Amino acid sequence: MSLNRRELLGGAAALTTASLLPNVTLAADAIKLGSILDTSGIFDAYGKPMDMATRLAVAEINEAGGLLGRPVEVVAYDTQSDMALYSQYGQQLTRQDRVDVVHGGILSASREAIRQTMRKSKTLYFYNVLYEGGVCDRNIFINGVTPAQQVEALVPYAMGKSGKKVYILAADYNYGQITARWIEKFVNDNGGEVVATDFFPLDVSDFGSTIAKVQTAAPDLVIAPLVGGAHLSFFRQWAAAGMKDRIALASTTLGVGNEHKVLTPEEGNGIMCAYNYSQELDTPENAAFKEKWAAMFNGDQSMHEIAVSQYHGLMTWAEGVRQAGSIERDAVIAALETGISITGPGGKVTVDPNTHHAVLDVHLMEMQDQQMRVVETLPQRQPIDTQAVCDLSANPDDNTQYEIEI
Amino acid sequence: MDLTFVILVEMLYAVASLVLISAGLAVVFGMMKVINLAHGEFMMMGGYATITAVNLGVNVFVAMLVIAPLVVGLIGLVVERLVIRHLYGRLVDTMLATWGLSLVFIGLATMIFGNTTTGISTPIPGFAVGGYQINGYNFFIIVVSILLVIGIYAVLRGTRAGLIARGTMQRADMAAALGYSPDRIYMATFFCGSALSGLAGAVLAPLVGLVPTSGGAYIAKAFITVIAGGPSLIAGLVSSATSFGVISQIFTFAISPVIGEVALLIAAVVLLRTMPQGITGRFFKGKL
Numbered sequence: 024m025s026l027n028r029r030e031l032l033g034g035a036a037a038l039t040t041a042s043l044l045p046n047v048t049l050a051a052d053a054i055k056l057g058s059i060l061d062t063s064g065i066f067d068a069y070g071k072p073m074d075m076a077t078r079l080a081v082a083e084i085n086e087a088g089g090l091l092g093r094p095v096e097v098v099a100y101d102t103q104s105d106m107a108l109y110s111q112y113g114q115q116l117t118r119q120d121r122v123d124v125v126h127g128g129i130l131s132a133s134r135e136a137i138r139q140t141m142r143k144s145k146t147l148y149f150y151n152v153l154y155e156g157g158v159c160d161r162n163i164f165i166n167g168v169t170p171a172q173q174v175e176a177l178v179p180y181a182m183g184k185s186g187k188k189v190y191i192l193a194a195d196y197n198y199g200q201i202t203a204r205w206i207e208k209f210v211n212d213n214g215g216e217v218v219a220t221d222f223f224p225l226d227v228s229d230f231g232s233t234i235a236k237v238q239t240a241a242p243d244l245v246i247a248p249l250v251g252g253a254h255l256s257f258f259r260q261w262a263a264a265g266m267k268d269r270i271a272l273a274s275t276t277l278g279v280g281n282e283h284k285v286l287t288p289e290e291g292n293g294i295m296c297a298y299n300y301s302q303e304l305d306t307p308e309n310a311a312f313k314e315k316w317a318a319m320f321n322g323d324q325s326m327h328e329i330a331v332s333q334y335h336g337l338m339t340w341a342e343g344v345r346q347a348g349s350i351e352r353d354a355v356i357a358a359l360e361t362g363i364s365i366t367g368p369g370g371k372v373t374v375d376p377n378t379h380h381a382v383l384d385v386h387l388m389e390m391q392d393q394q395m396r397v398v399e400t401l402p403q404r405q406p407i408d409t410q411a412v413c414d415l416s417a418n419p420d421d422n423t424q425y426e427i428e429i
Numbered sequence: 430m431d432l433t434f435v436i437l438v439e440m441l442y443a444v445a446s447l448v449l450i451s452a453g454l455a456v457v458f459g460m461m462k463v464i465n466l467a468h469g470e471f472m473m474m475g476g477y478a479t480i481t482a483v484n485l486g487v488n489v490f491v492a493m494l495v496i497a498p499l500v501v502g503l504i505g506l507v508v509e510r511l512v513i514r515h516l517y518g519r520l521v522d523t524m525l526a527t528w529g530l531s532l533v534f535i536g537l538a539t540m541i542f543g544n545t546t547t548g549i550s551t552p553i554p555g556f557a558v559g560g561y562q563i564n565g566y567n568f569f570i571i572v573v574s575i576l577l578v579i580g581i582y583a584v585l586r587g588t589r590a591g592l593i594a595r596g597t598m599q600r601a602d603m604a605a606a607l608g609y610s611p612d613r614i615y616m617a618t619f620f621c622g623s624a625l626s627g628l629a630g631a632v633l634a635p636l637v638g639l640v641p642t643s644g645g646a647y648i649a650k651a652f653i654t655v656i657a658g659g660p661s662l663i664a665g666l667v668s669s670a671t672s673f674g675v676i677s678q679i680f681t682f683a684i685s686p687v688i689g690e691v692a693l694l695i696a697a698v699v700l701l702r703t704m705p706q707g708i709t710g711r712f713f714k715g716k717l
Contacts, residue, residue: 064544065544065642067544068545195687221685221686222686222687223687224690226646227686227690228636228637228643228646229443229446231439231442231443231564231567232436232439232678233686234562234564235435235439235561235563235682236681236682238435238560238562252546252639252640252642253637253643254638255546255548255637255638256636256638259550259551259635259636259638260551260636262551263550263551263553263555263565263566263636264555264562264563264564265554265555265556265557265562265564266555266562269562280545285546285547285548285638286548289550290550
């Protein structure tokens, strides 16, 4: 067969176009669920399990007969860890695909890139990730833990196990800055003292001088809201310097992307954290969830905190649709605002009507042999940080991300 | 007293890691004038080579000091044969080509190792200095850097191969007229440069969480160090690494790590403004 250049280019163009089309299998009257996640690129360690959670939840809903007698189909876009693609695919989901609901977004930047598009086009939007708190918008529902939920639980526990002098090492962007302020507040509330706070840009991977500085300050406890692969070095260097048995260590982020499976037991053991989900949660819901996940994805067990949040988000939305008896946005919001609860792998999750955030269980954990051993469960924590600034029932037209003053 | 010692060690370590990060680039960019934007990715591959070898049961020091430099050197050899050799003397084109290469390497590493953070733990335990704990691995890095500088000096100064390489970099046509093949000398030099980058990535691997995009964190510092160092390979490398390492550590200890990084960059700007030819353009002139 001879192939000239024009035919080759034509074929390649056709193939490229075909692969750009979303994977839609059209059923006559299916409910369209838009999914927008980074399933490739530098954030895919977060996005891939979230996408799997979406598929699992939708498969479950459809097996149970769909919603309102209609099947749910997923219209999924991969944003390739590129913030610019969020705006583009966000427009496409709302204008071209005209989906009934959108679930997705991972970084806060990606959420803010599509939130206004969703609001303007009156498309219901679920953001299912642990984040810095403060978003107040009637069109969005958020069910990740916020700093107050997590820190309020973690600080007294960690201080109880160590002492009153705390050193904070945080990532230098809005998540780390805001979380550090919350840590300081709860340390003071619990009669402790923050001896120092250091912030690190996301690409800092050398913590030698910091470790020496921490020793000069001689705290009882180090709390580290550090983010990403470069910051993982801190935990490694901390252990290498032999600090692990001398000063207690807690983190608000370690483990969200299954980092505890990367650290060796010697490096990870004893680090304290608090999340909504751990694979080691001993509940029938979690056991069933892990089994279904393994069955659907050939034995894979990569579910993590935010993949489970995504699953919770989908289940909450499905319950809202069932109770509303409609797929129409305002009816579903009204139903969700009655304070719907679901019980998922991370425990009971309830919609907080005033903030559209979630009331959920926070589990205190300690790392042990590359697992997140659950030490204690604090049931049904309120998102008090966002509640302090946001009241959608009094002010339904609010459309702000508040920076919380402490 | 203990603190002074700890700070001293941290400063030495900062200087040593800058030397380590920049050595490969100093050879490839400083000697050969090839702007290798894939330098960070060579280091990243050195890290992955080490981790893979260790997971296969190889002794960690053999993996770091032998396997990783060899693997990355060979990759560099292939790259030189396929891409770089066509672009000698074309500065902008090499930039574009090596930038493309860096994307390719990131993509390949992602395909092979996945986009999750991996790593190995440090093979040397920490120890106490008075009331302080120090990372014992820092000393290993300091020792490796010192040996590396001595090694490069010995090869370039003391061996015939080093002489030929230096001569070829200065006047390829003269070297050719004397019967040497510049093509093969360039190839060998690029191999050495890549191997040095691989070694740096390997030795730093136990201290960091490695992802396919890790290389990006090193590239800027490496270029700043090499450019500020100026025309002399070793004197430039050591003098600029020392100035930047000491300055950034002083500010890190006195204020914060962010200010430490800022101080490093400001120092680089001031240095290049006052000494456009680099440190060795003014001091240590004519030294190797």
